[in-house]
Amino acid sequence: MLGSLIQQTVNALTIGSIYALIALGYTMVYGVLRMINFAHGEMFMLGAYVAFLVLSMLIGTVGAAGAIALAAAFVIAIFLVGVIGVGIERVAYKPLRNSTRLAPMLSSLGVSLSLVTGIQILAGPQPVAFPSFFPVVRYQVLGGTITSMQIGILIAAFALMFGLQFLVNRSRIGIIVRAVSESRPTAQLLGINVNGAISMVFFVGPLLGAAGGILYASYYGIMTPTMGAVIGLKAFTAAILGGIGSIPGAMLGAFILAFVEVGGTALLPVITHGMLGTEYRDVLSFAILILVLLIRPAGILGEAVSEESIVYKREF
Amino acid sequence: MTLVFDKLRKQYGQVVAIDDVTTSFAPGLIHGLIGPNGAGKSTLINMTAGSYSVSSGSIALDGKRLDTLKKYQIANSRVARTYQNIRLFDQMTVLENLEVCFYPADVGGTWKEVVWPPYASARREKRREKCMDILRFFDLQGYAETDAGSLPYGRQRMLEIARALVCEPRVLLLDEPAAGLNHHETAELTARLAAQRVPDRITIVVEHDMDLVMKLCDNIIVMHHGKLLFQGTPAEVQASPDVQLAYLGTANDIDEIRAAAQDRRAQLGIRARRRS
Amino acid sequence: MSVAETLTAAKPHSGRAISFLVFAIAIALIAASPFLPNYYVRVINSLLIYILLGIGLNIVIGYTGLLDLGFVAFYAVGAYSYALLASPQLDLHWPFLAILPVAACLGAATGILLGIPVLRLRGDYLAIVTLGFGEIIRIIINNLDWLTGGPKGIARLDKASILGIQVARPIDFFWLLLITVLVAGVLVWRLERSILGKAWAAIREDQDAARGIGINTTNAKLAAFATSATIGSIAGAIFAASQRFVSPESFTLQESVLIVLMIVIGGIGNILGIVAGAAILMLLPEVLREFAEWRILFLGLLMIFLIIVRPAGIVPRSFGPDKLIRRLFGK
Numbered sequence: 001m002l003g004s005l006i007q008q009t010v011n012a013l014t015i016g017s018i019y020a021l022i023a024l025g026y027t028m029v030y031g032v033l034r035m036i037n038f039a040h041g042e043m044f045m046l047g048a049y050v051a052f053l054v055l056s057m058l059i060g061t062v063g064a065a066g067a068i069a070l071a072a073a074f075v076i077a078i079f080l081v082g083v084i085g086v087g088i089e090r091v092a093y094k095p096l097r098n099s100t101r102l103a104p105m106l107s108s109l110g111v112s113l114s115l116v117t118g119i120q121i122l123a124g125p126q127p128v129a130f131p132s133f134f135p136v137v138r139y140q141v142l143g144g145t146i147t148s149m150q151i152g153i154l155i156a157a158f159a160l161m162f163g164l165q166f167l168v169n170r171s172r173i174g175i176i177v178r179a180v181s182e183s184r185p186t187a188q189l190l191g192i193n194v195n196g197a198i199s200m201v202f203f204v205g206p207l208l209g210a211a212g213g214i215l216y217a218s219y220y221g222i223m224t225p226t227m228g229a230v231i232g233l234k235a236f237t238a239a240i241l242g243g244i245g246s247i248p249g250a251m252l253g254a255f256i257l258a259f260v261e262v263g264g265t266a267l268l269p270v271i272t273h274g275m276l277g278t279e280y281r282d283v284l285s286f287a288i289l290i291l292v293l294l295i296r297p298a299g300i301l302g303e304a305v306s307e308e309s310i311v312y313k314r315e316f
Numbered sequence: 317m318t319l320v321f322d323k324l325r326k327q328y329g330q331v332v333a334i335d336d337v338t339t340s341f342a343p344g345l346i347h348g349l350i351g352p353n354g355a356g357k358s359t360l361i362n363m364t365a366g367s368y369s370v371s372s373g374s375i376a377l378d379g380k381r382l383d384t385l386k387k388y389q390i391a392n393s394r395v396a397r398t399y400q401n402i403r404l405f406d407q408m409t410v411l412e413n414l415e416v417c418f419y420p421a422d423v424g425g426t427w428k429e430v431v432w433p434p435y436a437s438a439r440r441e442k443r444r445e446k447c448m449d450i451l452r453f454f455d456l457q458g459y460a461e462t463d464a465g466s467l468p469y470g471r472q473r474m475l476e477i478a479r480a481l482v483c484e485p486r487v488l489l490l491d492e493p494a495a496g497l498n499h500h501e502t503a504e505l506t507a508r509l510a511a512q513r514v515p516d517r518i519t520i521v522v523e524h525d526m527d528l529v530m531k532l533c534d535n536i537i538v539m540h541h542g543k544l545l546f547q548g549t550p551a552e553v554q555a556s557p558d559v560q561l562a563y564l565g566t567a568n569d570i571d572e573i574r575a576a577a578q579d580r581r582a583q584l585g586i587r588a589r590r591r592s
Numbered sequence: 593m594s595v596a597e598t599l600t601a602a603k604p605h606s607g608r609a610i611s612f613l614v615f616a617i618a619i620a621l622i623a624a625s626p627f628l629p630n631y632y633v634r635v636i637n638s639l640l641i642y643i644l645l646g647i648g649l650n651i652v653i654g655y656t657g658l659l660d661l662g663f664v665a666f667y668a669v670g671a672y673s674y675a676l677l678a679s680p681q682l683d684l685h686w687p688f689l690a691i692l693p694v695a696a697c698l699g700a701a702t703g704i705l706l707g708i709p710v711l712r713l714r715g716d717y718l719a720i721v722t723l724g725f726g727e728i729i730r731i732i733i734n735n736l737d738w739l740t741g742g743p744k745g746i747a748r749l750d751k752a753s754i755l756g757i758q759v760a761r762p763i764d765f766f767w768l769l770l771i772t773v774l775v776a777g778v779l780v781w782r783l784e785r786s787i788l789g790k791a792w793a794a795i796r797e798d799q800d801a802a803r804g805i806g807i808n809t810t811n812a813k814l815a816a817f818a819t820s821a822t823i824g825s826i827a828g829a830i831f832a833a834s835q836r837f838v839s840p841e842s843f844t845l846q847e848s849v850l851i852v853l854m855i856v857i858g859g860i861g862n863i864l865g866i867v868a869g870a871a872i873l874m875l876l877p878e879v880l881r882e883f884a885e886w887r888i889l890f891l892g893l894l895m896i897f898l899i900i901v902r903p904a905g906i907v908p909r910s911f912g913p914d915k916l917i918r919r920l921f922g923k
């Protein structure tokens with residue numbers, strides 16, 4: 001019992017840390033542009049595909065990559081996806097900054113669809129085996145099984161998240177990004193480089209998402225062109241759960257969601273006497289999303305947006 | 317028939333934007349609401365119209381509480397407003413911007429409008445007639461089919477006021493209607509608002525253009541730091557040393573102002589006595 | 593210059609000529625349909641279904657300005673209504689005309705049930721919640737084997753008949769769909785011009801200001817949601833009757849996104865635009881038959897391009913049905 005508890009906890013932490021990496025991108029983009037970036041899930045997918053490509057270019061065959069090649073592929077791939085993210089923002093969202101709220105969201109839907117089909121055309125729609133980025137050793141801890149892969153994923157994900165925290169809270173660029181999130185017009189009036197801040201967000205967000213994608217593909221040993229859709233939706237759920245726009249909120253939401261999911265998957269069939277099987281895991285996450293929005297639309301750490309604040313901001 | 321604020325308060329966290337305001341507005345008059353930036357004028361308008369919630373106290377029209385109603389219900393009690401920053405339905409035509417105001421009255425007949433064309437055209441004709449009347453009044457009839465968002469700024473201001481007037485409101489709240497208008501436009505606006513002084517309407521105008529306020533208003537309320545500082549006719553307001561200090565002085569607290577005004581009165585009194 | 597620009601920019605005279613041309617082509621196509629091979633009739637039928645779906649979804653997206661990404665759920669409700677009430681699955685064999693109102697009501701009810709909690713939310717959340725809702729419905733259909741047949745779906749649906757006349761061949765469905773599209777199109781167009789339609793537009797432009805003029809925005813949005821869901825559900829019932837088979841595969845997220853795409857490309861908020869969008873959506877695979885998978889890539893890129901360069905779509909809102917009628921019949 002204790003063993004399986006530990007095992008499930010580590011499972012939830014692993015999945016949660018991957019959700020968190022993706023959720024951060026949603027929340028940061030929403031923070032600066034007040035836009036839902038439907039193409040963000042595709043950055044996650046691109047991460048895996050680009051890493052695969054980089055790896056095969058580095059060493060010819062993907063199978064027997066050494067640690068250095070893997071690390072290099074990881075870093076190069078997430079960097080490349082960050083650059084792609086910036087490029088997409090320039091082309092598909094920037095021209096729409098002053099049009100309706102719907103326009104950039106629709107544009108991101110188009111980007112999402114194009115990326116998925118583009119990869120389907122280039123790499124084929126079928127799933128592709130993905131190399132393991134960490135050695136797989138099983139440890140028995142108090143009767144539960146934990147793999148070195150999980151530990152590796154946790155370390156990588158947490159390192160990235162701490163890096164982001166540092167960037168946002170301590171660096172100049174982080175302060176700029178936060179200023180732009182607070183109020184774009186005011187930041188503009190103060191002479192802050194708003195475009196630079198937005199580009200930064202569209203670099204860091206996809207970079208983290210891509211890292212999540214590589215870790216995820218490596219965890220499950222597989223990648224598909226459509227892998228970003230459902231995960232993206234869940235990460236977005238996590239971002240809303242934690243309070244959209246809030247960086248700590250996104251991480252908190254991701255872990256809560258992961259724990260509910262892992263716990264729910266284990267308990268659902270037991271509680272309902274097999275009426276509802278594990279297939280309903282995704283239903284559970286979406287049901288949580290809807291519930292959270294009903295009970296606390298601002299999320300756990302988010303600030304409430306009422307007409308008052310909207311009217312007030314408009315007066316300036 | 318009056319609009320009554322009773323011990324009205326509005327607080328944003330630590331900021332007290334409206335502090336215990338109690339006053340009433342008589343019908344048939346145009347009330348000017350003036351005060352320096354940040355005095356709380358827009359907050360009062362927004363609370364009356366239901367855009368902002370009330371922290372404590374109450375707002376009542378004819379003895380009926382407004383502050384407990386939802387925003388659209390307040391509008392349906394025939395309280396109409398304009399915004400400090402123009403808020404029109406940009407991608408609808410000028411005519412449609414006015415027509416849509418008849419929604420509360422006409423929505424019940426929607427299905428009949430859909431399935432029975434003669435009924436629909438009769439309704440539409442009726443609505444349009446009223447809209448065109450008000451458009452002519454504001455000299456906008458030539459723009460009826462233009463998108464509201466592409467009107468010149470001054471016309472947009474006029475259209476927003478027209479939208480507030482089209483359903484003949486009992487309470488009309490105007491938040492800086494002359495902001496951004498040139499001399500000529502302001503004069504036109506003043507004349508039009510004066511012509512809309514009907515017996516059972518309460519009009520409240522927030523405005524920084526003192527010329528307009530003094531010409532137009534029957535009663536002026538001066539606010540400062542969320543409190544009522546002074547209320548009276550234009551002549552009284554112009555003569556009041558409190559008001560002058562609120563606008564010109566550096567004092568921050570209302571009591572300080574009162575004290576300063578007292579001093580000044582004393583000084584004036586001395587001077588006056590000396591002269592005589 | 594695009595067709596629409598030509599239509600709108602040109603002098604009434606030439607505009608009228610083009611309007612007549614388009615109108616004549618439409619009439620000719622309708623008149624020729626009975627004589628086309630079955631394959632083409634089927635293509636035209638799915639074109640009509642997409643138009644019907646577009647007319648429904650456009651109420652929410654185009655008129656009211658709410659991004660609904662779970663529209664396909666209502667389509668599924670209609671399709672499974674027919675599948676369950678007219679098949680050996682539950683051994684029910686209701687007539688088509690009895691199922692249609694049931695499907696319509698179920699669709700409306702689902703729309704309202706989803707709408708009541710969700711429509712109070714901020715606009716951007718709506719997209720994500722409806723998307724989640726669409727997925728929930730699909731997953732439930734996929735797993736509720738005893739009722740829906742799970743991933744295998746439900747086969748051997750009854751042949752539909754209306755007042756004793758069998759509706760089974762593609763051409764029968766062509767007439768059924770054509771009538772449905774025309775009726776729905778006219779009703780929805782009249783709805784758009786009604787006072788409720790104006791309120792929808794006001795909500796789209798500025799929801800707070802709309803409340804400020806006395807519009808109960810929750811009710812108006814619910815009405816939009818329910819109407820849209822009803823049309824989606826009716827389309828689903830007809831779709832199921834014409835395929836005589838339903839499975840969860842027809843109700844994926846991608847399907848929802850494609851309908852959104854079609855509306856945006858054709859002309860958001862304009863019924864004529866939807867017809868154009870549906871035509872592109874359906875004709876493209878015929879043109880690009882060798883490159884089937886390129887179709888969606890092309891549509892995605894086209895949408896991005898249009899949103900940036902021509903946000904009003906191919907046939908902009910300003911060229912609506914009333915304008916077409918005026919062009920055609922003078923005045």
Ligand SMILES: Nc1ncnc2c1ncn2[C@@H]1O[C@H](COP(=O)(O)OP(=O)(O)OP(=O)(O)O)[C@@H](O)[C@H]1O
Nearest residue numbers: 308309312328333352353354355356357358359360
């Ligand atoms: N939504 C809000 N949140 C926080 N503070 C607010 C909000 N709205 C107004 N305030 C504060 O309340 C005070 C009164 O503001 P209000 O807008 O009512 O002033 P005003 O008299 O209309 O000024 P102006 O002449 O500049 O329009 C100000 O200190 C303002 O900063």
Ligand SMILES: [Mg+2]
Nearest residue numbers: 357358359400
């Ligand atoms: Mg103000």
